[in-house]
Amino acid sequence: MHMFLNVYFDWQGLHIVKEDLTACPECDFPAIMTEFTELLKEDGKCPMCGENVDYRRLVKIDDATPYLDVNPSE
Numbered sequence: 001m002h003m004f005l006n007v008y009f010d011w012q013g014l015h016i017v018k019e020d021l022t023a024c025p026e027c028d029f030p031a032i033m034t035e036f037t038e039l040l041k042e043d044g045k046c047p048m049c050g051e052n053v054d055y056r057r058l059v060k061i062d063d064a065t066p067y068l069d070v071n072p073s074e
């Protein structure tokens with residue numbers, strides 16, 4: 001899970017994600033809010049956990065620190 005998060009943030013570009021970040025209310029998986037909202041409007045469920053999620057339940061994350069601090073120094 002931690003490795004996946006790191007790959008995810010590297011891929012998206014950290015500066016973009018931090019300004020438009022949300023998380024699935026069911027599985028807490030971080031996602032781009034704009035993209036996740038569009039996805040939920042179409043599919044109605046989270047691609048990570050498969051739970052039905054209303055896009056109106058998404059909450060924007062202002063402080064992304066808890067999601068970014070997943071890889072303590074080794």
Ligand SMILES: [Zn+2]
Nearest residue numbers: 024027046049
């Ligand atoms: Zn989910």
